[in-house]
Amino acid sequence: MSGFAPDLFAGARFAVFGLGRNGAPAARALAAMGAEVVAWDDDAARTTPPPLAGGGRGEGAVELGNLAQGPLPSAPSRKGKGSVLLRPLADDPFDFDALILSPGVPHHLPAPHPVGARARAAGVPILSDAELLFQAVRRAGSRARFIGITGTNGKSTTTALLAHMLASAARTVAAGGNLGPAALALPLLPDDGIYVLEMSSYMLERLATLRFDTAAMLNLSADHLDRHGDMAGYARAKRMVFERQTADDLAVIGLDDGESRAMAEWLRSRPARVITVSGCAPADVWCESGVLRDATGPILPMAEAAALPGAHNAQDAAAAASIGATLGLSRAEIAHGLVSFPGLPHRQQRIAGIDGVTFVNDSKATNVDAAARALGCYARLVWIAGGIAKDGGISALAPLFPRIDCAVLIGRDAPALAGTLAAAGVPHEIAGTLDAAVPAAFAAARDHGVPIVLLSPACASFDQFSGFDARGERFATLVHALAREAAA
Numbered sequence: 296m297s298g299f300a301p302d303l304f305a306g307a308r309f310a311v312f313g314l315g316r317n318g319a320p321a322a323r324a325l326a327a328m329g330a331e332v333v334a335w336d337d338d339a340a341r342t343t344p345p346p347l348a349g350g351g352r353g354e355g356a357v358e359l360g361n362l363a364q365g366p367l368p369s370a371p372s373r374k375g376k377g378s379v380l381l382r383p384l385a386d387d388p389f390d391f392d393a394l395i396l397s398p399g400v401p402h403h404l405p406a407p408h409p410v411g412a413r414a415r416a417a418g419v420p421i422l423s424d425a426e427l428l429f430q431a432v433r434r435a436g437s438r439a440r441f442i443g444i445t446g447t448n449g450k451s452t453t454t455a456l457l458a459h460m461l462a463s464a465a466r467t468v469a470a471g472g473n474l475g476p477a478a479l480a481l482p483l484l485p486d487d488g489i490y491v492l493e494m495s496s497y498m499l500e501r502l503a504t505l506r507f508d509t510a511a512m513l514n515l516s517a518d519h520l521d522r523h524g525d526m527a528g529y530a531r532a533k534r535m536v537f538e539r540q541t542a543d544d545l546a547v548i549g550l551d552d553g554e555s556r557a558m559a560e561w562l563r564s565r566p567a568r569v570i571t572v573s574g575c576a577p578a579d580v581w582c583e584s585g586v587l588r589d590a591t592g593p594i595l596p597m598a599e600a601a602a603l604p605g606a607h608n609a610q611d612a613a614a615a616a617s618i619g620a621t622l623g624l625s626r627a628e629i630a631h632g633l634v635s636f637p638g639l640p641h642r643q644q645r646i647a648g649i650d651g652v653t654f655v656n657d658s659k660a661t662n663v664d665a666a667a668r669a670l671g672c673y674a675r676l677v678w679i680a681g682g683i684a685k686d687g688g689i690s691a692l693a694p695l696f697p698r699i700d701c702a703v704l705i706g707r708d709a710p711a712l713a714g715t716l717a718a719a720g721v722p723h724e725i726a727g728t729l730d731a732a733v734p735a736a737f738a739a740a741r742d743h744g745v746p747i748v749l750l751s752p753a754c755a756s757f758d759q760f761s762g763f764d765a766r767g768e769r770f771a772t773l774v775h776a777l778a779r780e781a782a783a
Contacts, residue, residue, distance in 0.1 A: 298483030303434050304377070305329035310384065310419075312336070312410045313397025317477045321395050321424045324479040326377035328431060333391075335383045384410070389417040396421050398473070398497035404528075405521045423501040425478040425492055430504065432483060432490075439488035441506070442618060443536045445499060446513030446549065448665045449611045450474070453513060454493040455639050456603075457615040460632030461489060464624050473498060489622065496523065496532040506539040509621065510567075511547035511614050514607075515554035516664035520686065530554060540567040545621050547571075547614050550578050551606070570617045574610030580617045582609035587616060587633070595630045602638030607668035641767035643669055646774045649781050652740045654733075654774040657751035658767030663691045666753035670695040676747040677740045679732050682706035682754030682766075689715050689753050696721050701739045703732045707758040728759065729766065733773040 304325055311322045311334040322334040394414040396402055402411030402421050414421050432439055444454045451474045458470035469481040472492035484490065496519055512533055523529040537546050546567040548559045551574055562569050571578040580589045587594045587609060594616055597609050616629045624632075638644060641658040648654075660666040662685050670678070670692065680689065681704040689712055696716070702723040704712050709725045716723045726732035729750075736748045750770045752763075760766040 299324075299328050299431055299435055301327065301329055301377070303328040303431055307331070307392045308333075308390070310334075310389070310391045310394045310410075310414070311379075312394065312408075313400055314338075315397055317424050317479075318395065318397050320477040320480040321427065322379045324431075325395075325427065326379045329377045331377060332379045333384060334379050334381055384413075389413050389419060391419050393420045393422045393427075395424055395427065396501070398423065398495060398501075401522060402501075404524050420503060421501055422503060423478070423498040425472055425494065425498055426502050426505050428478040428481060428490070428492075429506075431479075435483055437483060437488070438486040439484040439490060440508040440622075442489060442491045442509045442511075443494045443505075443507035444491065444511045444513070444614070445494045445496070445533055445536045446511070447516045447518050447662070448668065449513045449607055450493050450495075451659070452603075452608065452639055452642055453511065453611040453614050454491055456611060456632070456636050457618055458491045459636050460615055460619050460624065460629060461491070461622065463632045463635060464619075464628040466622070466624075494536055496529060499535040500532045502535060502538065504539070506541075507536060507544065509545040509547065509618050510536040510540060511618065512536055512555065512558060513549045513572075513610060513614055514552050514664075515558065516552060516662070517686070518662050518664075526554070530558065534558060534561070537562065537565060537567065540565065542566045542568070544568070545570060545618070547617055549573065549610055549614070551575060551610055570621075572610055572613035572617055574606035574608070574613065578613070580613040582606065582613065587612055589617075589620075591626075594626055595633050597633075600633040600636065602636050603633065604643060605668055605672040608643075641764055643672065644767070644771075646771050647778045649737065649774075649778050650741055651746065652737060653747055654737075654770075655747060655749045655751075656767045656770050656774075657749060658756070658763045658770060660751040660753060661685075661755050661763055663687065663689060663753050666751045667692055667695060669749060669751040670698060673747045673749065674698060675700055675745055676749045677736045677743075677745050678702045679729070679736050679748065679750045679770075680704055680752050680754065681709045681712055682752050682756050683758050684708040684711060684754045688712060692753065693719060700743050700745045701736075703736045703739070705729055705732050705752070705759070706754060706756075708754060712754075729769055730773060733770065734777065737777055 307330040309332050311318050314336040322332045325332050400408045444450050454474050461468040467488040470491040471481050472478050473495040474493035544567040546562050547570045549555045550571050573581040586596050619629045644656040646654045646656050657669045678699045696719050704725045726735050740748050756763050756766040
């Protein structure tokens with residue numbers, strides 16, 4: 296955690312539960328800023344994260360060792376020498392300034408994790424690491440701006456695109472949050488710095504003071520309803536990105552779905568200035584006939600932005616362009632950023648071309664809405680789909696079924712998906728695993744003269760993989776193996 300004073304959180308005590316990609320960096324960063332941290336995880340394999348660079352037991356050091364050893368500190372240190380005590384909390388008093396709870400661990404619905412229930416019963420705030428980053432930056436005296444980007448789909452691309460655009464224009468920027476580095480792994484930026492944070496609904500419901508100078512909500516479709524209760528609860532969580540904004544701030548909102556349009560109407564009654572964006576219809580910044588534009592005129596033909604195909608990526612580009620303009624980027628700088636953007640892994644990522652067949656990794660498409668965006672980009676394809684289906688399965692994709700020459704299905708819910716496809720007359724087969732699906736899809740594409748094999752599962756991956764990224768990486772490995780065989 297570079298740049299922050301070692302006594303910034305001296306005297307503070309935090310509990311950190313979950314030592315994955317958010318929790319472990321949070322524990323280390325808070326200790327490096329002088330806090331006393333008690334950290335633990337249900338997964339024993341995560342209970343001894345490596346120490347900070349330099350090791351030792353000085354400022355910001357991590358106390359390693361047996362989890363069952365050592366009492367909790369009876370009182371906070373006032374010397375700015377933070378530490379992390381790795382230890383289950385057991386029946387010790389829950390007297391902390393805050394609990395930093397792993398985003399995937401519920402504190403309310405569908406059922407609160409016991410540690411979340413303890414925090415609530417004790418009146419201890421449950422915060423995201425993004426909230427603690429904001430508090431740290433402001434305590435350090437920096438007026439760096441905070442940009443928050445959310446939406447059911449496209450938030451990772453928009454976050455990375457905006458950060459790339461700013462960095463290409465020599466602005467001081469750090470990006471992370473739900474994408475890339477955890478928020479508390481980001482450095483302290485100066486007054487002219489810009490934090491670009493991807494914010495999931497899980498993170499947004501755990502904010503207390505963070506105010507985004509610019510907040511963007513791209514789109515909204517059914518997802519994570521078990522966590523938020525229903526669509527109204529999910530929308531309320533996403534709406535939190537606009538909380539605490541003032542007349543000096545900017546709210547960017549997509550118009551390409553009904554839920555977002557309703558949120559745009561709500562925003563009109565709020566103090567922040569509103570900019571609307573669309574990938575296919577008139578807005579403040581929108582794409583028309585393949586050209587990204589605003590009221591002033593054209594910005595860029597989207598065909599020149601090779602990593603951003605389709606109307607959904609045009610909307611992401613419109614959001615990034617609108618924010619970039621308010622941050623002082625010229626139209627030329629915005630256009631350059633769009634053209635030079637390399638794209639993100641697992642989001643319509645072209646892996647290889649073999650014998651006239653292009654393999655596209657869209658493993659990030661874990662729901663129907665995301666898969667629809669990818670399917671709509673290709674006139675004819677072989678589709679690899681399946682995993683753990685969301686409510687409703689894939690029936691909402693029926694208008695896109697004519698584009699599918701053949702579907703190759705994997706995962707737990709492949710039989711249910713096969714039933715939907717059979718009823719619609721879509722040729723399909725159940726391969727079961729990705730290892731079997733990739734060669735089967737290649738054979739079908741080659742035999743039928745289909746130019747695209749698309750992995751866009753429309754399902755979660757946890758039945759067979761640790762996450763969508765592991766699924767996408769396995770797909771790429773299998774495709775590269777096919778390419779080597781074809782070249783031999």
